Amino acid sequence: MRKTKGIAFIILSVLLCGAIIVMLRVQWNSPVDHWLTAISGLLLSFGLVLDVGVLSLCACAALISGLLFLTSDSSKPVGIGWQFVWFLLHSAAVYTIVLSCTPRLAGWISSSLLPFVSGPTSSSSFQFLFSHIFEFSFIPALIAGSSNAGFKHKAAQYVWLVPTIVLGYKFVTFPTPTPSVFDRASSAFPKLSAAFHQYFGGGFLIGEYRDLDELWRLVESNADMTRGMAQLGVTAPFYAGVGYSLAAWIGLRFQAHQKFLERLKVWE
Numbered sequence: 001m002r003k004t005k006g007i008a009f010i011i012l013s014v015l016l017c018g019a020i021i022v023m024l025r026v027q028w029n030s031p032v033d034h035w036l037t038a039i040s041g042l043l044l045s046f047g048l049v050l051d052v053g054v055l056s057l058c059a060c061a062a063l064i065s066g067l068l069f070l071t072s073d074s075s076k077p078v079g080i081g082w083q084f085v086w087f088l089l090h091s092a093a094v095y096t097i098v099l100s101c102t103p104r105l106a107g108w109i110s111s112s113l114l115p116f117v118s119g120p121t122s123s124s125s126f127q128f129l130f131s132h133i134f135e136f137s138f139i140p141a142l143i144a145g146s147s148n149a150g151f152k153h154k155a156a157q158y159v160w161l162v163p164t165i166v167l168g169y170k171f172v173t174f175p176t177p178t179p180s181v182f183d184r185a186s187s188a189f190p191k192l193s194a195a196f197h198q199y200f201g202g203g204f205l206i207g208e209y210r211d212l213d214e215l216w217r218l219v220e221s222n223a224d225m226t227r228g229m230a231q232l233g234v235t236a237p238f239y240a241g242v243g244y245s246l247a248a249w250i251g252l253r254f255q256a257h258q259k260f261l262e263r264l265k266v267w268e
Helices: 002-028 033-045 052-071 080-118 125-131 133-146 154-158 161-172 190-200 212-221 223-254 256-267
Strands: none
Touching: 002 052, 052 080, 080 125, 080 133, 080 154, 080 161, 080 223, 125 133, 125 223, 133 223, 154 223, 161 190, 161 223, 190 223, 212 223
């Protein structure tokens, strides 16, 4: 039975790796970054996200799980290997929350809740999402991370490491902006200032679009659209990772889930 599970997980990892290779080849064949941003924005408007990073984490988790099932003799395998598997899966959950739940939550609030409470908003859907990206990524991840109190996976406390490393890498490799006479003289570190504006700056001004042609013109002419997509792919996972890890740590540290169940039994 264990060998069957191991083989099944390895087959799953191979299938996921095949899907990743196909997606990467499609990206390599695209010479213009604007096309990638436009396609991502179009899928995002429908709440559809197919991310290479999430698939990669799941593929690694499936491969390691298969190897552990094939090589372990214990009926209840534990150890560093399985902790790493849970770490990968929790990290994949963080990115899934950002890429799927975050835009859908923003879209629902913008199109359904706000018009009902205070009337129609003047902000476009993308502008509303990017302007409140911290709330729409941190809060759902905080709620999702609290569910780990029932599983008690210690690895869930450290999922903030992956998006933090990615964010740090983006800061280090961010290109130095071309100096201009209109730049503020107070910017002693232009590269750091430009990177901070790219991944943490607000003040988005993005119009609404009605079809694919308008979306293409919007991406081509509006730098805020590209900056917002960069924050959704890099900064939002950082926010979500911190929220998810914080909730997991609180659940393990204070046993909130167990205390809630005990009080519920007493109340019944």
